[in-house]
Amino acid sequence: MTLKSLIVLVLAESLLSACSFMEPHAMDTDLAIQHEALAKHFEDEANELQTKIEEHKEYLSQFESQRYVYGRHANDLKAHSQEVIDLYQQAVTTNRDMAEMLREADH
Numbered sequence: 092m093t094l095k096s097l098i099v100l101v102l103a104e105s106l107l108s109a110c111s112f113m114e115p116h117a118m119d120t121d122l123a124i125q126h127e128a129l130a131k132h133f134e135d136e137a138n139e140l141q142t143k144i145e146e147h148k149e150y151l152s153q154f155e156s157q158r159y160v161y162g163r164h165a166n167d168l169k170a171h172s173q174e175v176i177d178l179y180q181q182a183v184t185t186n187r188d189m190a191e192m193l194r195e196a197d198h
Contacts, residue, residue: 126193126194126196127193127194129193130189130190130191130193130194131190133186133187133189133190133193134186134187134190136182136186137182137183137186137187137190140179140182140183140186141179141183143179144176144179144180144183147172147175147176147179148172148176150168150172151169151172151173151176154168154169154172155169
């Protein structure tokens with residue numbers, strides 16, 4: 092057995108033995124409160140992302156209305172902004188779905 096393997100085994104054993112001494116009541120907290128806090132976090136994150144979507148939509152409309160300012164890069168900037176909007180929209184949907192799932196788990 093190499094020294095590295097021995098060290099890993101000793102660390103794993105100490106970790107497992109430490110977990111066995113934990114009281115089961117130490118982790119017994121109100122899950123409804125935790126679920127609601129996590130759901131609120133997901134909702135807040137979705138709202139923040141929605142704000143970013145609106146910001147990028149403004150950029151997109153600016154790229155479309157002022158093509159002469161951006162020249163040949165206008166199409167690239169429009170495509171990039173649209174891609175960012177789509178990604179943020181997916182994240183908003185996912186965050187709201189997670190919040191809904193957590194709220195349903197409470198009931």
